[in-house]
Every structure is written in structure tokens, then in C-alpha cells.
Amino acid sequence: MKVGTVSIIGLPNAGKSTLLNALAGMKLAIVSSKPQTTRTLVQGVLTEPELGQIVFADTPGIHKSDSIFNQRMMRTVRSSLSNLDALIYVVDSRRYIDDEQRQALDVLKNVEVPVILVLNKIDLIGKKVKLIELLTAYQQIREFTSYIPVSAASGEQVEVLKKEIFKHLPEGELIFPEDHVTDQPSRFLAAEMIREKLLDATQQEVPHSVAVFVEKWEETPKITRVAATIYVEKEGQKRIVIGKGGSMIKEIGTLARQEMETFFEQKFFLELFVKVRPDWRENVEFLNELDWRRMASGSSLDEK
Ligand SMILES: Nc1nc2c(ncn2[C@@H]2O[C@H](COP(=O)(O)OP(=O)(O)O)[C@@H](O)[C@H]2O)c(=O)[nH]1
Ligand SMILES: [Mg+2]
The missing domain is CATH 3.30.300.20 (K homology (KH) domain)
Structure with missing residues (x-):
């Protein structure tokens, strides 16, 4: 069995929570087009009887923190970067790399576990060429462990992503019972x-x-x-x-x-x-x- 902890991070609205729900196969995190929908760490557990168990942490979007509340959200993001086995960085494929994205990517600086770049919302982009261009641009900023285009909303390629995550997890015993989906009350x-x-x-x-x-x-x-x-x-x-x-x-x-x-x-x-x-x-x-x-x-x- 492969077992591990995986955090999902990225800019607001990239589709992190939609992806968590797609991976967990259940709506555990709320989703909206408004920024700061996710305010705290959302836990979702995926158990695949043949493969193992992944404990996901969905997080608030990476943003500038002004209020005490915003600082807390950023603390949540940073704390999700330790004690983990792999990291998923989610981006909106329609969006080119801008300053906000560059600054956000800075949080990966000291991350030593495998980082998978998920190019989300592929259902919204017409040409595949664009995706390759975007992928190459990200590659120039940082070498990611792998690059997986998905549509969290339609579920396209989510199985591929799951298999890719399991590849990078250590062998171990299940942490939670098979039917456990979240710790949230x-x-x-x-x-x-x-x-x-x-x-x-x-x-x-x-x-x-x-x-x-x-x-x-x-x-x-x-x-x-x-x-x-x-x-x-x-x-x-x-x-x-x-x-x-x-x-x-x-x-x-x-x-x-x-x-x-x-x-x-x-x-x-x-x-x-x-x-x-x-x-x-x-x-x-x-x-x-x-x-x-x-x-x-x-x-x-x-x-x-
Ligand atoms: N078309 C499309 N919309 C998506 C996809 N993933 C997320 N969204 C939409 O993007 C918005 C932000 O999603 P959410 O999961 O809340 O983003 P988060 O802030 O990163 O957690 C919502 O309106 C989602 O319905 C996708 O793969 N395709
Ligand atoms: Mg969210």
C-alpha cells in the first residue's frame, strides 16, 4: 500500500477545491467564483483499495495578507507545506504567468518533496498548442516533478493525476479506516x-x-x-x-x-x-x- 499526505496549493480561483472534490469523489470543499472561498485547511481522504490512501489538504489561495484573518489564511498555506509527501500546485490554464503567479510560486522555494504542476480548466481552452506553450513557460521557472493537464470540473484526466500522485508516495499502512472521508466536524x-x-x-x-x-x-x-x-x-x-x-x-x-x-x-x-x-x-x-x-x-x- 502507498500512503501519504498531499497538499493542494495555488492562486485563488485556480480550482483547488474543485480538484479536491474530484480527487476525493465527494464534495468536501465549497466552491465559488468569488476569491477567498476556502478560508481554512480542508481535509479529504481518498482510499483506493488496490493502491492505498492519500490524505489531501486543500488550502486558501496564495494572496497578499493584510487583515489578521488573511494572515491566518496564509499561515494555513505555509503550514500545509511541511510534513507532506507530495505537493500539487494548481494553475488556471487560461492564465499566463504574471507577477502574481511568480510571487506565489516563491512559496515552493524550500519545498523538497515532489511537486506536481496541475494545469486545470483544460475544458476552457481551445488549442492544445497553448497548453504546451504554458507548460514550457512554467518549466523555465522551475522544474516540476510532472505536468498534468486536467479538468477538475469535468473530471477529465483526474484518474491520470491520481495514479501520478500514488507513484510518489511511500509504502505504508492506512492511516484512516477505508470509509473515512474527512476529520471536519x-x-x-x-x-x-x-x-x-x-x-x-x-x-x-x-x-x-x-x-x-x-x-x-x-x-x-x-x-x-x-x-x-x-x-x-x-x-x-x-x-x-x-x-x-x-x-x-x-x-x-x-x-x-x-x-x-x-x-x-x-x-x-x-x-x-x-x-x-x-x-x-x-x-x-x-x-x-x-x-x-x-x-x-x-x-x-x-x-x-
Ligand atoms: N470550467 C471549469 N471551471 C472550473 C474548473 N475547476 C474549477 N472551476 C471553477 O473555477 C472557480 C473557482 O473554483 P474553486 O475550486 O473554488 O477554486 P479555488 O479558489 O482554487 O479553490 C469556480 O467557479 C469553479 O467552478 C475546471 O476544471 N473547469
Ligand atoms: Mg478553494
Whole structure:
């Protein structure tokens, strides 16, 4: 058996979370076109009975950090670069190498494990020639262990990538039971599903300003009762999230509940509240509470 830990890093919107979901065969990380969708480390475990086990860590996009919150995200990215067996660097194949990309690639400087360059979103590029040009350009910056074009969205070439990753992992015993998919607590996964619906429904600064926290998770034989609070930074944002006569919050609640019911395979009663919390992005205690790695584990997926 081959077993190892693999981090997925790259610029915001490259498709890291979509790739994690494709590799894990399950939607564990939320995805959106808005930057900073992924705010913390997202763990996904892939077990292939014939091949072994990969523990993936999806990470926030590499970006300039200004607020305490952003600095934390970058700390998460950096910490994901140690204690690992291989690294996946994801790029959007439509995008040429610019200064932002060059600076981001700097984080690979001291990485000694194999680094696989994943050229993602090949479903969006017309000519194969372009891909070869791009690949050559990356090769001039750094020699990667391998170069794999994929479409995380359609799944094209994802199997090829899987095999390539396994090639670089050491022999070992499975770390987790075969059916283990993630360490993230259910209440965190649910909060993320709610946040994803909020990201889809809002624009401009609102997506950045929302945080979701599940306050209550009560399982009964028939239904699971969940109460969650959506934190925003300003009164105006609260009005936007609630919508005319509560229309927006109702819609978000319905969509999130449906996703929770499909994912956890149980019925939910979901209550949403909206609260204003100015400057929560600078509030260390609040940020600690949001982090699933510090959360009281509550009910986990494995207990399902
Ligand atoms: N067409 C296409 N879109 C993709 C692909 N991978 C990701 N996306 C889209 O790109 C956006 C960012 O994806 P996400 O996984 O959240 O990127 P991340 O910020 O790197 O985690 C989302 O709108 C995805 O649906 C792909 O292979 N093809
Ligand atoms: Mg992401």
C-alpha cells in the first residue's frame, strides 16, 4: 500500500477545491467564483483499495495578507507545506504567468518533496498548442516533478493525476479506516454549505464579510435540528442577506438544507439568524471559534 499526505496549493480561483472534490469523489470543499472561498485547511481522504490512501489538504489561495484573518489564511498555506509527501500546485490554464503567479510560486522555494504542476480548466481552452506553450513557460521557472493537464470540473484526466500522485508516495499502512472521508466536524461542513449559498447569492464586499457558525446541532431519530448564525460586518450587509421580506435568507436556507439532506442522508430543520459583528476579521477569539480544528468535535461523519 502507498500512503501519504498531499497538499493542494495555488492562486485563488485556480480550482483547488474543485480538484479536491474530484480527487476525493465527494464534495468536501465549497466552491465559488468569488476569491477567498476556502478560508481554512480542508481535509479529504481518498482510499483506493488496490493502491492505498492519500490524505489531501486543500488550502486558501496564495494572496497578499493584510487583515489578521488573511494572515491566518496564509499561515494555513505555509503550514500545509511541511510534513507532506507530495505537493500539487494548481494553475488556471487560461492564465499566463504574471507577477502574481511568480510571487506565489516563491512559496515552493524550500519545498523538497515532489511537486506536481496541475494545469486545470483544460475544458476552457481551445488549442492544445497553448497548453504546451504554458507548460514550457512554467518549466523555465522551475522544474516540476510532472505536468498534468486536467479538468477538475469535468473530471477529465483526474484518474491520470491520481495514479501520478500514488507513484510518489511511500509504502505504508492506512492511516484512516477505508470509509473515512474527512476529520471536519459535521457542524463545520454544514456551516460551509450555508456560506457557499451566501457566496453565490451576494456580490462585491458581502462574500468577504460573511462568516457562518453553527450554534446548535440536535439529532433526533426523525430530524436533525440545526441553528446557524450568519455574521456580517455592517447593518447594510445584514439587510442584503435578509432580503426583501426575508426572501434572500429563506432562499439560502432552502438551498443549504437541501444540500445538507443529500450529503448527510437525513432530514434537517434549519434555522438561520443574521447578526452584525463589526471587524470580526480582526478578532482573534472569533476567528478561533470559526476554525474547525479548534471546534469541539460534536458529531462526526464517521458516527453516521
Ligand atoms: N470550467 C471549469 N471551471 C472550473 C474548473 N475547476 C474549477 N472551476 C471553477 O473555477 C472557480 C473557482 O473554483 P474553486 O475550486 O473554488 O477554486 P479555488 O479558489 O482554487 O479553490 C469556480 O467557479 C469553479 O467552478 C475546471 O476544471 N473547469
Ligand atoms: Mg478553494
